[in-house]
Amino acid sequence: MEKIDCRSLLETELSELCAEKGLSKFRGRQIFQWVEQKGIRDWREMSNISQADREKISQFLSLRPADLIREQKSKDGTRKYLFGLADGERIETVLMGYEKDRSRDRQTICISTQVGCPVGCLFCATGMEGFKRNLTVGEITGQVLDVLRILRQENPGSKITNIVFMGMGEPLFNYKAVLKAISILNSKNGQNIGMRRMTVSTSGVVPKIIQLAQDNPQVGLAVSLHSSRDEVRDKLVPINKKYPLASLMAACRTYSQITKRRVTFEFALNNTNTNKSEAQGLVNLLKGMMAHVNLIPVNPVQGSGVHRPTREEMLMFKKILEEAEIAVSFREEKGLDIDAACGQLRQRLECERA
Template sequence: MINLLDLTYAELAEFVSGLGENAYRTSQIWQWLWRKRARSIEEMTNISKTTRTRLAEAAHIVWPEVVERQESKDGTRKLLLQLHDGALVETVLIPSHSREGRLRLTQCLSCQVGCAMGCTFCSTGALGFQRNMTMSEILGQVLIAREEVKDDLHDPLLRNLVFMGMGEPLLNLKHMLRSLETLNNDQGLGFSPRRITVSTCGIAEGLQTLGDSGLAFLAVSLHAPNQELRARIMPKAARWPLEDMMRVLKTYPLKTRERVTFEYLLLGGVNDTLQHAKELARLLSNVKSKLNIIVYNPADGAEYQAPAPHTVQAFVDFLVERHITVIIRKSKGQDIDAACGQLAAKSRG
């Protein structure tokens, strides 16, 4: 049976037509799915009972199930979700405030069950790869988040989406692109591409496709300023030579005032020296970019440690002096293992 949340708008139109229904039904059903967050076909009350019966015979609506909720002392929320086959993934809601002091949320989305990249500093990588998530599973996280916070679509709390959760987005390119297309639909979830960021370790296949789509901003998990170190801490990502990746990113399609965001996780004693900063400045000099510095969040059994605060400041100061745009990204949710690199889809019970 078809999960209606797995259909793009065009596919839903074709499905509705195949049932012998008028074309305007597509828009009605679509809004029930993505704006009114209907969990069953029976809830679609502006559609005749006969049509609802016909729909229910061929399709259903399946959301992921929330099996555990955790809230950090800083207000970050982590949801453990169970998918239709019992697989577990996590999504995180990160609070911030507007200039006017109003609460805003950014959601960190997962796109795979586990991850095949095996980065040595990441808890998700230690899980290994199980499977790709479908569009209904990826976007089901957004539906659940809006339900959790009782979001008002006229003035939503949930403003930004970052694909920085479990999995490598470009290794699930088909379902990622379908999800981004649906996110951008004004009759549905209605997220502007400027409020969506897709983070990749650096996968050659699919990078140009993502850029040409214009459906999201790009963030690249760099974490090392040279090929040798990248191969040591990110062995699978490093199969694409750093020099080749930077050459491609130099011509990556960008909108006006847009830059490629680079993520750099500072690991104590590993990639945080002034020599590393010097190499990093040189690496970024020919790419229109900005740099997010993330201080490592130790996880259970981790082989790395966080750098000292003075080391972080010296690293940042060196880059700023060389006109690199640097943002120190404040980690949130560390006490509930919801910070960068800590997602492992495990239950406390």
């Protein structure tokens, strides 16, 4: 009999399963707390459950935490983890602390949703490698649990406060698993991370943007825009050929109408898009919308052919948006010294192995 991955189950599902297997429903809650709140890696850690019940549980549930392959620490506090999964695939997770901003004491984790990615953005190390498979719900929630476990070994009071689904993969191509992972991470008896502290990032999967607004209007939406012109975006973010800017912006407006929330637009400034006509185009696209623009100087990725613009060009771009009264900020750069951009650490290790 194939065992069920415990990290993929909601508390209610665990309780039902326990009842089916002749255990009390309350055991389901206890297991959920041990797994999703305390992040155990071995059933023997469940100290308030009898050995006989632990043995029974281990016959129908599996607990397969990922292996930490490498950890990199940046001078700015950012940490990057490379995890090995049960089938030998590897994924990356990034933790960004905002120590300077002590008032909020924020620890944001950036998690992956797929092994590789089918979208193939021009400047992305993950996209260059193609798509392997979707992550399971347990592999998605597991990144939070395994990173927290590492942090708590150093500081038992450690907490993760915010989650961005912005690591390897297109989250909206693994929609069902991402939505379930959000519910598990939001659970009172799990990590209890507020829906509004979680953000799903997409390259622009139009039908799923609208579905997300209907299914979970609480969670935040970020769109990797990177250009205001179809002919440029077709190259930078190839999914644009399927869902061009007009349909993407219409979906974002619908999202805002349903959720009453603003959309964050990510714009990676590089040599192909940091000019006046792009900035003006962006102003036209966002006119009257509830929107915030994050400008990010593109991270140098080997072999991508795109590079950073000058500081003057970036400031000029920002000024045009500000003059049009569009909310805009430079996203704080994190972990430049440790391959923190999506897919870079994995790419580097593949090179080392080759």
